[in-house]
Amino acid sequence: MDFKQVEGFNDYVVVKKVKNFELDHVFECGQCFRWNKTETGKFIGIAYGKVIEVEKNGEDLIIYNTNIEEFKTIWQEYFDLNRDYTEIKKELSKDALLKKSVDFGKGIRLLKQEHFELLLSFIISSNNRIPMIKRAIATISEKWGEKIEYKGKIYYSFPTIEELHTKTLEDFENCSIGFRAKYIFNTCQKVYENTGILEQIFKLDDNECHIELQKFMGVGPKVADCIMLFSMQKYSAFPVDVWVKRAMMHFYVAPDVSLKKIREFGRDKFGELSGFAQQYLFYYARENNIEV
Ligand code: 8HG
Numbered sequence: 001m002d003f004k005q006v007e008g009f010n011d012y013v014v015v016k017k018v019k020n021f022e023l024d025h026v027f028e029c030g031q032c033f034r035w036n037k038t039e040t041g042k043f044i045g046i047a048y049g050k051v052i053e054v055e056k057n058g059e060d061l062i063i064y065n066t067n068i069e070e071f072k073t074i075w076q077e078y079f080d081l082n083r084d085y086t087e088i089k090k091e092l093s094k095d096a097l098l099k100k101s102v103d104f105g106k107g108i109r110l111l112k113q114e115h116f117e118l119l120l121s122f123i124i125s126s127n128n129r130i131p132m133i134k135r136a137i138a139t140i141s142e143k144w145g146e147k148i149e150y151k152g153k154i155y156y157s158f159p160t161i162e163e164l165h166t167k168t169l170e171d172f173e174n175c176s177i178g179f180r181a182k183y184i185f186n187t188c189q190k191v192y193e194n195t196g197i198l199e200q201i202f203k204l205d206d207n208e209c210h211i212e213l214q215k216f217m218g219v220g221p222k223v224a225d226c227i228m229l230f231s232m233q234k235y236s237a238f239p240v241d242v243w244v245k246r247a248m249m250h251f252y253v254a255p256d257v258s259l260k261k262i263r264e265f266g267r268d269k270f271g272e273l274s275g276f277a278q279q280y281l282f283y284y285a286r287e288n289n290i291e292v
Helices: 023-027 068-078 085-092 096-104 115-124 130-144 169-173 178-193 197-203 206-213 221-231 242-251 259-287
Strands: 005-008 012-016 035-037 043-047 050-057 060-064 147-150 153-156
Touching: 005 068, 012 068, 023 035, 023 043, 023 050, 043 153, 050 068, 050 147, 085 096, 085 259, 096 242, 096 259, 115 130, 115 178, 115 197, 115 221, 130 153, 169 178, 178 197, 197 206, 206 221, 221 259, 242 259
Parallel strands: none
Antiparallel strands: 005 012, 012 060, 035 043, 043 050, 050 060, 147 153
């Protein structure tokens, strides 16, 4: 467990002695799209139909607009606080090349995000840039999500399948997601017609999960890996996008290797910790704008 105890107050909680948790690392390592930094260096995010604000004060993590019950039922898991990242980092740092990325992103934790939201979010992510992805998801939420007020400002939850399955292809074409509109439309229909399908996929082992996710339109190997890793707790996933490819070429493999080969190489090398290794590499490569 990566914290000592939690204290509840009226509308916030203080998580004491939190280890391996840096706000910038967690929220800007590419895994989430609904968190934004405030002028004072805190982050405000929307998840599980709620808006929370988080602050780091020394070793304390303060979560505003919540209470101790919610912390125990939602946020403790969401922030993956039961996991010992010191152990993971120790293991990965045995690889002298990976150690550099681990040290750089030392406060990264993998969030446990909602299946349906992540499925659509990562379909939107294909051949797309993170600021554009964030904008598109915000647009979809503003159109069809629930209003949530926090500190006099309105935020929007990510819409439910009940809400989205009634939307037309044209509705999605008006969300600035280009060719992905038809994937989103088709996927919403499929999820609606197969109640519980994402729960079923969640229960599969890593390799089956990767295969089943690719049966959704717009989900290839890379997108499936992201959904597995960021919402289905499949930590042998190794999504290879342009940044991970550059990092792998920079540190390990020859330049003319295919994405598939890089994925296999990564999974062989890092095993059950592949997903964590990938995240340190992604963050390192993107923040340092590495080139090969
Ligand atoms: O965390 C991520 N890992 C990988 N491998 N790819 C990601 C992550 N986050 C994220 O948005 N992407 C995708 O990479 C989106 C987009 O296709 C590209 C941005 O660099």
